[in-house]
Amino acid sequence: MKRVHKIEHFMNLFGAPKKELPSEDLYFKFKFDNEKLTEYKGNCSSIKLSHKKERVIELCTRVLKYLKTTYAISNYENSDYDVCMILNYWTYNRLNEIYGSKDTSSIYRAFAQIQNIWNDYNDDELKDAPYTKCKPYFDIYKEQDWEKRKELCEYCLDYKTAYTLAGNGKDNYCQKYYKYFEKKVDLYKHFEKYCSTSDNSNCPTFYYKCLEDHPKNFLGKLSCYQEMQKQKEDAAAAQQQAESADGEPHSGLPTGEGSPDSSSLMGVSPRIAKQAGDVFLGVIVTSMTSGALYKFTPLGNMLRNRFGWNNNNMRNFNGGDIRLYDYSAEPFNPYPGEEHYIGYHPA
Template identity: 35%
Template structure:
């Protein structure tokens, strides 16, 4: 019989994480090394994997612990699939152990974790959740897995990024730059997903509506950031327009003529402005309104006046000015959870 151990409160771990984005919070919780995982010794110590076995055993224990105790984090109607995040977390850890080129060792380790998933006996609180969270090597085994992971992480984090950048001025520039970096990611997958979608991630269609190019110009700090780069970009364009004439002049005189200071690059670099730490109240507001964490934190708060129960309902008016603006709920009953539906 597996050893009895104290139940892990994943809601509290998630709420207490210092990370702001949902995907980052998930990986942060999975990386927690302060948990009592002795309950899973019997199952995970028996797995057969390539050395260093002890490091894979730790992954096994964390995986089983999450599977058994975190069912409340999953809902079939949720906008995103926790099992995909879980598989990417496992794959990332195994690559760190064996290296990206040792695919067979990684595949073997996935098989061992599948065995542990099947062998470990407990009563699932949600059968479909248990079945869905089986380690699946095929989900993550792609040469561009890092880009796929980045895309799915962005999909999970979209509402936090967009909502916070739109409403909290002190965070706008930071999140704007995060969002802007995803433009090249979408260009990559648009190229690989059209017209043949064989090499396209299964979840790409869900991600398509959140292409940054469709909304980044509407963020409050867009004009400020583009103006910061206006002068250097203008200089670069001016330099580019002068380049053909300079090349013609050089070809008419001598190929060995060295360029003069007048023909050197005009462009200059503008440093990124350093953002201050956002006020705690504003950040908290964003977390409550744009992530599932609001309902979880209020669930932890018990029966306090302004708390909202994350499981069995409760007062919402004490915290949100208009509970109905949250729309459909993400985690659990639609009457009891804050929406996490992407805009």
């Protein structure tokens, strides 16, 4: 246990939050307390895995130690929380940390082997225990929301301590745990869709253990309730005012299409950018029109004759001889000293 305290002290020095809630403290010990783990290594030596075998064996020893110590001394029958189910979710969670959540095949294989050893340990080592044994829960892998179920288990263990801490007068503790309970309200909403209907087959069994301790029941009792409500109202009013000033909701992006356009990135408003684009387009159209009038109309021909610019042999636009140039069909002009013209056939 001394090693656990040293690790916790070291982590606190580097800014890691203190373990204030029971589930945080218990999980920290489950993960880092190495005291007497070797006593259980023989039970876990049968694990056969292609990679990360030693880490899974270590996890297996921690599970067996939890069964013999933490679970054995818990008053599980009279508590609001299920320490057995917490162990199942913590074991599955550790395997996700070891292998990564995407390596599901390795997680399933390791979890199945730990559960077999778990059952054998109950039957052999704990067969004379005077309490109901904690059994492995095999169906976690089927649950798409297993992390939320783990969180609900932890809330049922933590809510009393959280409420006490919120009222102890420390700086910002009330605000901190107001947000904690507010977040758990959303967690309960997630499970209401499974547990509030006649078909509650997907409802966690431990949901009803702390149903009366719904987080919304604590929010109004906190001393900072009015303050936090006012903060929410002020934030909503500021957001609405900002949206009204801009004429459109703030989405975090300058345009409604989900990504910023180039004019917005350069600090130019879309309206000014559009006006500039219209002007530029007008200049291009005007230039093209003027060029066409000058080159291909009688007016242009008259201007060229008037100022002596008609040196391309293109004359009598509406009649007369219009010659094709001797290189008009060639791939290139073999006479680099001469100008290149495009032949024209009147309709």
